[in-house]
Amino acid sequence: xxxxxxxxxxLEVLAAVLVAPLFLGWxxxxxxxxxxxxxxxxxxxxxxxxxxxxxxxxxxxNASPLFRIAPYVVFGTMVCAAAIIPSLGTRLPISNAADAxxxxxxxxxxxxxxxxxxxxxxxxxxxxxxxxxxxxxxxxEPALLMVIFLASLISASTALPAxxxxxxxxxxxxxxxxxxxxxxxxxxLLAENARIPVDxxxxxxxxxxxxxxxxxxxxxxxxxxxxxxxxxxxxxxxxIGFALFLPWGLATGDVPVPGALLVSILVLAPKxxxxxxxxxxxxxxxxxxxxxxxxxxxxxxFLFAVLGLLVHLLLGA
Amino acid sequence: MVAIGSSSxxxxxxxxxxxxxxxxxxxxxxxxxxxxxxRLLFPLGAVVGVALAxxxxxxxxxxxxxxxxxxxxxxxPFHLRRDALSxxxxxxxxxxxxxxxxxxxxYFRAGEGSPPGLxxxxxxxxxxxxxxxxxxxxxxxxxxxxxxMALSSYFLVTTQHRxxxxxxxxxxxxLIAHLGAISILLAFGVLQGxxxxxxxxxxxxxxxxxxxxxxxxxxxMLGFGAKAGLVPLHVWLPEAHPAxxxxxSALMSGIMLKTALYGVLRVTxxxxxxxxxxxxxxxxxxxxxxxxxGVVFAAAQTDMKRLLAYSSIENIGVMFxxxxxxxxxxxxxxxxxxALALIAVLYHAVNHAFMKSLLFLATGSVxxxxxxxxxxxxGGLIHRMPWVAWLTxxxxxxxxxxxxxxxxVSEWLLLQAFLSAHEVPQTFVNxxxxxxxxxxxxxxxLAAYVMVKFYGVVFLxxxxxxxxxxxxxxxxxxxxxxxxxxxxxVVLGILPSQVVALLGHVPAQFGFAATTPPSSWWHxxxxxxxxxxxxxxxxxxAIVAVIVITSWTVSLLYHRRVRRGPPWDCGFARLDARMQDxxxxxxxxxxxxxxxxxxxxxxLPTPFxxxxxxxxxVGDRLWRILYLPLERIVHRAAEAVAWLQQGRIATYLLxxxxxxxxxxxxVL
Numbered sequence: 001x002x003x004x005x006x007x008x009x010x011l012e013v014l015a016a017v018l019v020a021p022l023f024l025g026w027x028x029x030x031x032x033x034x035x036x037x038x039x040x041x042x043x044x045x046x047x048x049x050x051x052x053x054x055x056x057x058x059x060x061x062n063a064s065p066l067f068r069i070a071p072y073v074v075f076g077t078m079v080c081a082a083a084i085i086p087s088l089g090t091r092l093p094i095s096n097a098a099d100a101x102x103x104x105x106x107x108x109x110x111x112x113x114x115x116x117x118x119x120x121x122x123x124x125x126x127x128x129x130x131x132x133x134x135x136x137x138x139x140x141e142p143a144l145l146m147v148i149f150l151a152s153l154i155s156a157s158t159a160l161p162a163x164x165x166x167x168x169x170x171x172x173x174x175x176x177x178x179x180x181x182x183x184x185x186x187x188x189l190l191a192e193n194a195r196i197p198v199d200x201x202x203x204x205x206x207x208x209x210x211x212x213x214x215x216x217x218x219x220x221x222x223x224x225x226x227x228x229x230x231x232x233x234x235x236x237x238x239x240i241g242f243a244l245f246l247p248w249g250l251a252t253g254d255v256p257v258p259g260a261l262l263v264s265i266l267v268l269a270p271k272x273x274x275x276x277x278x279x280x281x282x283x284x285x286x287x288x289x290x291x292x293x294x295x296x297x298x299x300x301x302f303l304f305a306v307l308g309l310l311v312h313l314l315l316g317a
Numbered sequence: 318m319v320a321i322g323s324s325s326x327x328x329x330x331x332x333x334x335x336x337x338x339x340x341x342x343x344x345x346x347x348x349x350x351x352x353x354x355x356r357l358l359f360p361l362g363a364v365v366g367v368a369l370a371x372x373x374x375x376x377x378x379x380x381x382x383x384x385x386x387x388x389x390x391x392x393x394p395f396h397l398r399r400d401a402l403s404x405x406x407x408x409x410x411x412x413x414x415x416x417x418x419x420x421x422x423x424y425f426r427a428g429e430g431s432p433p434g435l436x437x438x439x440x441x442x443x444x445x446x447x448x449x450x451x452x453x454x455x456x457x458x459x460x461x462x463x464x465x466m467a468l469s470s471y472f473l474v475t476t477q478h479r480x481x482x483x484x485x486x487x488x489x490x491x492l493i494a495h496l497g498a499i500s501i502l503l504a505f506g507v508l509q510g511x512x513x514x515x516x517x518x519x520x521x522x523x524x525x526x527x528x529x530x531x532x533x534x535x536x537x538m539l540g541f542g543a544k545a546g547l548v549p550l551h552v553w554l555p556e557a558h559p560a561x562x563x564x565x566s567a568l569m570s571g572i573m574l575k576t577a578l579y580g581v582l583r584v585t586x587x588x589x590x591x592x593x594x595x596x597x598x599x600x601x602x603x604x605x606x607x608x609x610x611g612v613v614f615a616a617a618q619t620d621m622k623r624l625l626a627y628s629s630i631e632n633i634g635v636m637f638x639x640x641x642x643x644x645x646x647x648x649x650x651x652x653x654x655x656a657l658a659l660i661a662v663l664y665h666a667v668n669h670a671f672m673k674s675l676l677f678l679a680t681g682s683v684x685x686x687x688x689x690x691x692x693x694x695x696g697g698l699i700h701r702m703p704w705v706a707w708l709t710x711x712x713x714x715x716x717x718x719x720x721x722x723x724x725x726v727s728e729w730l731l732l733q734a735f736l737s738a739h740e741v742p743q744t745f746v747n748x749x750x751x752x753x754x755x756x757x758x759x760x761x762x763l764a765a766y767v768m769v770k771f772y773g774v775v776f777l778x779x780x781x782x783x784x785x786x787x788x789x790x791x792x793x794x795x796x797x798x799x800x801x802x803x804x805x806x807v808v809l810g811i812l813p814s815q816v817v818a819l820l821g822h823v824p825a826q827f828g829f830a831a832t833t834p835p836s837s838w839w840h841x842x843x844x845x846x847x848x849x850x851x852x853x854x855x856x857x858x859a860i861v862a863v864i865v866i867t868s869w870t871v872s873l874l875y876h877r878r879v880r881r882g883p884p885w886d887c888g889f890a891r892l893d894a895r896m897q898d899x900x901x902x903x904x905x906x907x908x909x910x911x912x913x914x915x916x917x918x919x920x921l922p923t924p925f926x927x928x929x930x931x932x933x934x935v936g937d938r939l940w941r942i943l944y945l946p947l948e949r950i951v952h953r954a955a956e957a958v959a960w961l962q963q964g965r966i967a968t969y970l971l972x973x974x975x976x977x978x979x980x981x982x983x984v985l
Contacts, residue, residue, distance in 0.1 A: 010970040014534045029850070053874070060881070062697065064700060076867065096850055096852075097851075098851055098852065102851055112719060115769045116772070116773055119778055121886075124897065125887060127778065127902075130898075134769050141761075143760035146758075149751060152736055158733070158736065162849075287734070306755070310748060313747070
């Protein structure tokens with residue numbers, strides 16, 4: 001591993017961490033446009049995080065150390081996930097430390113810590129949010145794994161970099177199996193990131209919230225880290241989507257060439273912009289589901305993934 | 318490592334098992350002395366456990382050795398054999414029981430049911446008999462140790478035999494254990510293949526027709542499945558585990574269930590050797606069903622030990638799924654994949670021994686500190702019992718299948734094996750098998766749900782009862798026991814290369830070695846043909862580094878100021894402990910989604926009730942579908958033959974006379 005490898009790896013992680021709030025800001029800007037509202041600045045999430053860091057942290061009297069550690073653990077897992085996902089290059093040192101299944105496991109770790117922290121203070125909303133989050137999580141995880149399975153069947157590897165290299169070097173054709181799983185992945189992305197059909201990031205209406213309910217007791221730097229992790233998670237999911245379905249433009253060579261790296265950055269930006277627009281569009285045209293419709297929503301995702309798998313096994317495409 | 322040569326490992330193991338038995342007998346010297354048992358015998362048992370684990374670990378690569386013990390009947394001596402498979406399970410037995418015994422040294426008190434000396438005897442005989450099950454090399458020795466194991470554990474379950482529920486739980490356990498034992502005995506009867514030699518060597522050599530081999534396999538599955546707690550023979554588990562003292566539950570769930578897995582592996586891969594591929598579908602289907610069934614029921618439980626018992630059913634289901642997969646692969650000559658699946662099973666067995674023992678012991682500490690098993694009366698114990706709480710957290714994260722702990726690695730290996738299942742030549746099977754991976758994924762994700770419920774309700778939140786304020790942390794011996802098991806969970810999680818290399822001796826011994834490419838000690842590569850790797854240490858370090866850097870940067874750039882205040886909860890002022898989610902509340906979405914599994918009775922209050930009560934009783938639907946009809950049939954049959962019992966001696970003499978006549982006719 002050369003110094004350039006490590007440089008690229010660090011660059012990738014730093015870029016992901018720094019761009020994540022911007023991505024969130026871009027989505028809310030697009031949504032505001034689509035809904036005929038005047039949009040906040042795309043930099044609004046940064047301002048929010050900065051403000052939160054400056055404040056004094058207020059902890060509930062009965063909060064345990066677990067409650068204080070959890071934001072750091074969640075943030076740490078998300079940063080680690082960003083290092084594993086090939087968003088700029090595929091031959092990076094840490095991205096080979098874990099495959100896509102381990103990545104799903106990392107997200108699960110973050111979810112479990114967040115839920116445990118939400119239960120720590122013992123408020124009505126916290127536990128309710130934790131329960132719903134775990135509910136959505138256990139429904140989404142099998143669907144996500146089926147998506148990854150299909151990709152790994154096609155490219156004979158469960159490692160994301162290998163999958164992207166394989167898909168990127170194939171002849172350009174429509175793979176029906178990949179199309180099905182792409183739909184499944186999109187549904188999982190919406191559910192896992194507390195986006196609109198399952199959860200609403202913009203509301204604090206008590207009875208409907210999931211993600212926000214878990215963060216109610218957090219304040220200041222802890223809350224900032226949790227918000228940042230959520231933004232990073234959304235970016236990570238988007239990058240997993242690109243790695244699985246749109247891997248073109250990644251720096252794939254064994255030795256990262258600065259030119260290829262530049263290209264990959266230039267390609268990633270419009271991809272993210274387009275993804276943000278699509279997400280905003282989906283959030284604009286769909287309404288939030290009741291919590292007990294969430295299993296149906298995720299069952300649909302699972303069925304799409306299974307359909308993709310069967311199509312692949314039957315047609316070999 | 319060199320000192321324990323291949324010639325002496327078996328002798329060392331047998332003497333260690335004998336030492337366990339001796340420790341047990343020593344307990345009878347002063348049966349009512351708690352001090353002797355706690356200060357000396359249990360710690361001694363733990364030392365023997367560590368020694369056993371060490372011998373088993375370091376002799377795993379040495380060749381198989383056999384001995385004949387001059388015990389047993391005159392013409393039926395006990396045959397013993399040590400090979401890689403026994404070594405793996407002996408390691409599991411020694412290492413996990415060391416933690417449990419240390420915990421037990423601090424746990425058992427006077428005045429709780431059986432006298433401590435007797436308990437010590439039962440406990441150590443139980444341990445030794447499990448060891449002999451793993452070493453037995455003929456059906457006779459196997460069945461004797463198997464029954465000793467069943468009986469000693471029965472007595473341990475019924476330690477508090479004055480409570481009627483515990484007696485009936487023990488009875489149910491004994492009943493199903495014996496149904497299983499009969500089935501195992503029949504399986505051995507078929508396996509000897511007409512040679513009437515009951516040594517395992519003879520069985521290895523016996524030529525069975527495919528039909529008889531299938532019969533033997535099904536009998537073995539039935540018999541060992543009853544002990545393992547596969548659905549539908551699982552009903553004893555959630556009854557017996559809460560009844561037993563916590564260290565005993567830990568032994569039974571963590572170790573004894575694995576002896577059944579050992580039995581299936583021994584019969585299938587060693588005694589029969591060449592299984593047909595379709596046999597694998599039986600453990601595969603039963604295992605997948607058990608996995609889902611167990612975890613769904615675990616989510617609905619309100620008693621913490623019942624919850625863990627159902628979680629054991631799930632894990633046993635996962636292991637049998639792997640066994641099925643290994644058989645399918647072996648049957649179609651995909652040997653390296655069969656080896657991968659088998660390694661995943663063994664890995665999961667060892668993992669489960671550590672994490673489930675840890676959790677059961679933690680429930681024991683909670684039970685001692687609070688006197689409560691009911692999740693609805695616990696909460697907030699992380700403040701009162703920080704040691705137990707943090708060590709339990711390791712077990713909880715491990716069993717929820719989260720990286721970088723051990724539960725994840727074995728499930729990851731199993732999923733890797735599943736990913737190649739589409740290469741099986743049989744059509745339809747190759748399309749259905751990948752869906753099994755989805756079921757495993759669902760079970761794992763649900764296990765995380767269950768564990769968040771378990772940990773969150775017991776240790777986090779506000780205490781649900783005023784009495785919990787007096788809860789005390791576990792004593793130092795109990796902490797050491799818990800820490801030992803938690804340490805095992807971490808080590809097994811971050812060193813997969815070493816563990817897999819050691820476990821790889823087992824399939825190699827059965828003749829289908831894994832083609833594991835060389836992987837460095839921190840970077841684990843399971844299969845050459847797939848560019849997949851897993852380096853838990855790297856991302857453990859990465860996460861820790863990020864956490865350290867983040868907290869350091871935050872405190873450097875901003876400040877560390879923290880204020881304490883009342884919980885916010887959207888401005889709701891009068892918060893009390895009863896407003897938290899209960900265990901029932903946590904189970905509600907599961908009951909809603911998986912309603913078909915449950916037998917539910919709900920009492921809803923009307924709006925006009927003076928003292929409204931909400932009650933939901935969740936039962937096992939299989940009781941109504943399977944067990945109650947069976948019980949009725951048995952009753953009817955008993956009534957039908959009851960007329961034979963006339964109660965007059967003349968009638969019985971007539972029966973004897975008739976029997977004699979019939980026999981004479983047959984002989985002549």
